[in-house]
Amino acid sequence: MSRTKEGHIWTAQIGSKTGMETIGAIIPPQSYPHGHSEVFDAIVIGAGYAGLVATRDLTIQGHSTLLIEARDRIGGRTYNGIVDGFNYEMGGTWVHWSMPHFYREMSFYNMQADFIVSQTPGGKHDYFTLNSESGTTTMSHAEEAKLFGKVWGLFCDVDGVQATAAMPYPFDSRQNRETTAYLDKVSCQQRLDQIRERLTHEEMAMLKAILLQMGGGPLDRMGLLDAIRWWALGNWTGTGLNDIGLRYRLKDGQSSFARKIFDHSKATSKLSYAFSTPVQQVTEKGGMVTVTSRTGQTFKCRKLICTVPLNVLASINFTPPLPSLKIMASQEGSTNHCNKVHFDVAGADLISWSAMSNPGRGVICALSDNLTPAGDTHIVTFGPSPSLKNGIRLQDGIQPIKGSLEHILPEGQVIKKIVYHDWNTDEFAKGTWCYLPPKFVESYLDALRKPHGNISFASADWSDGWRGWIDGAIQEGTQAAKSVVEELRASKEKPRSHL
Numbered sequence: 001m002s003r004t005k006e007g008h009i010w011t012a013q014i015g016s017k018t019g020m021e022t023i024g025a026i027i028p029p030q031s032y033p034h035g036h037s038e039v040f041d042a043i044v045i046g047a048g049y050a051g052l053v054a055t056r057d058l059t060i061q062g063h064s065t066l067l068i069e070a071r072d073r074i075g076g077r078t079y080n081g082i083v084d085g086f087n088y089e090m091g092g093t094w095v096h097w098s099m100p101h102f103y104r105e106m107s108f109y110n111m112q113a114d115f116i117v118s119q120t121p122g123g124k125h126d127y128f129t130l131n132s133e134s135g136t137t138t139m140s141h142a143e144e145a146k147l148f149g150k151v152w153g154l155f156c157d158v159d160g161v162q163a164t165a166a167m168p169y170p171f172d173s174r175q176n177r178e179t180t181a182y183l184d185k186v187s188c189q190q191r192l193d194q195i196r197e198r199l200t201h202e203e204m205a206m207l208k209a210i211l212l213q214m215g216g217g218p219l220d221r222m223g224l225l226d227a228i229r230w231w232a233l234g235n236w237t238g239t240g241l242n243d244i245g246l247r248y249r250l251k252d253g254q255s256s257f258a259r260k261i262f263d264h265s266k267a268t269s270k271l272s273y274a275f276s277t278p279v280q281q282v283t284e285k286g287g288m289v290t291v292t293s294r295t296g297q298t299f300k301c302r303k304l305i306c307t308v309p310l311n312v313l314a315s316i317n318f319t320p321p322l323p324s325l326k327i328m329a330s331q332e333g334s335t336n337h338c339n340k341v342h343f344d345v346a347g348a349d350l351i352s353w354s355a356m357s358n359p360g361r362g363v364i365c366a367l368s369d370n371l372t373p374a375g376d377t378h379i380v381t382f383g384p385s386p387s388l389k390n391g392i393r394l395q396d397g398i399q400p401i402k403g404s405l406e407h408i409l410p411e412g413q414v415i416k417k418i419v420y421h422d423w424n425t426d427e428f429a430k431g432t433w434c435y436l437p438p439k440f441v442e443s444y445l446d447a448l449r450k451p452h453g454n455i456s457f458a459s460a461d462w463s464d465g466w467r468g469w470i471d472g473a474i475q476e477g478t479q480a481a482k483s484v485v486e487e488l489r490a491s492k493e494k495p496r497s498h499l
């Protein structure tokens with residue numbers, strides 16, 4: 001099995017180490033079947049889902065394409081490391097057939113039977129723990145779902161009809177123009193203040209934890225619009241979003257799915273690729289685009305698709321320069337700087353346990369998810385941005401990370417393993433999934449989607465629908481490749497001048 005340099009593992013016996021086995025690592029890192037000095041029909045920067053799908057769609061239609069990626073692996077903000085026989089999803093994880101672009105790919109690659117459920121009922125600690133300033137409460141998962149549905153539903157009921165009027169078309173922002181403009185101006189903190197008097201102390205603790213888990217915080221930097229869109233995507237019901245976005249994952253991991261898309265491109269013989277090759281400069285002159293890597297390698301193409309994340313876009317130099325709105329959007333960036341950390345806890349007692357903690361100490365949400373081959377309970381946790389007073393910096397060592405879960409674990413539990421990727425200090429991500437700040441959509445979304453000469457831009461971070469999710473990345477990659485294929489075709493069909 002190939003290895004990536006990324007990801008961190010800690011065990012009581014060995015201590016900390018970096019790097020892990022993953023099917024997503026690409027060896028050898030570079031391949032140019034037709035030489036690297038050719039002028040490619042297209043270059044795609046970034047081998048996350050947007051880039052992989054765009055590359056696949058270009059190559060299967062016969063266009064010579066170079067995929068350039070800074071990392072040593074495919075998948076971008078998704079990959080699964082295999083540690084002691086267990087798949088740890090380091091980034092994007094939960095997927096569902098209600099995510100249309102994603103599911104189309106799953107059925108295309110005959111992977112419909114590849115889902116597994118995260119939650120397992122019937123364990124010794126089969127309950128939910130809610131930690132708030134006033135103490136710790138436990139309740140059944142049915143009570144948890146009822147409370148969750150109540151507070152989340154109250155928060156999202158911005159129009160008295162569960163946001164069905166405010167957000168009738170979550171997949172087409174143009175059809176919600178008026179309400180989008182209103183919701184875009186409001187922060188989650190402002191919405192919370194509107195309903196605060198209708199919430200008990202416990203309900204408020206849970207609602208804040210839900211919001212911080214969604215957008216990483218701070219709440220006054222989280223736009224209400226994304227929350228309402230997620231609610232609408234969950235079919236405007238209290239627990240719909242959880243059923244779709246927190247229940248099913250892939251049995252062989254995200255990298256197995258990404259690999260199908262990559263291998264499909266490879267089989268066309270139209271694909272060249274350069275991994276471990278960060279792009280530094282993109283220059284367009286006379287209709288030709290030149291891409292320069294940090295080590296000075298140059299590559300030429302007719303059309304470029306750039307799929308780097310929103311928070312990273314401003315770190316690449318473009319000549320002519322990108323329009324100022326694109327740069328400002330990237331500098332303002334996604335609000336979400338949450339931490340995701342996996343813990344293995346000795347034995348199977350916690351297999352049915354989940355928890356929320358607000359304000360919490362590093363972890364605000366914990367969710368048990370299957371047993372490891374060693375018979376230990378695997379728990380996935382999320383914590384808010386390290387910039388918040390209840391957030392932690394993963395680079396500060398293992399003790400604060402251990403402490404972040406220990407304070408909400410039932411008594412007598414032993415943490416045996418910790419696995420994580422620090423997406424916030426990762427220069428090619430600079431954060432986790434996209435959650436937009438207030439006033440961002442109206443100011444920047446149209447500008448982010450516009451091409452710049454022969455360069456187009458595709459990312460989950462500015463998709464419609466499941467923006468910030470895997471589905472959004474696939475949607476964007478598909479659309480960008482379709483436009484580029486049409487443009488390449490049109491340019492080849494143009495009659496030659498006889499002058």
Ligand SMILES: Cc1cc2nc3c(=O)[nH]c(=O)nc-3n(C[C@H](O)[C@H](O)[C@H](O)COP(=O)(O)OP(=O)(O)OC[C@H]3O[C@@H](n4cnc5c(N)ncnc54)[C@H](O)[C@@H]3O)c2cc1C
Nearest residue numbers: 046048049050070076077091092093094279460468470473
């Ligand atoms: C912790 C975490 C949990 C998540 N959970 C879920 C979930 O449960 N379900 C879900 O659907 N989604 C989830 N997401 C979101 C989802 O993973 C992303 O929205 C999606 O994968 C983004 O895809 P993308 O192709 O747009 O961007 P990316 O995957 O970020 O791809 C962009 C690529 O560009 C590369 N790049 C950046 N800079 C350069 C450069 N200078 N030169 C060359 N290459 C460069 C990057 O290395 C990267 O590979 C999660 C994300 C994270 C981080």
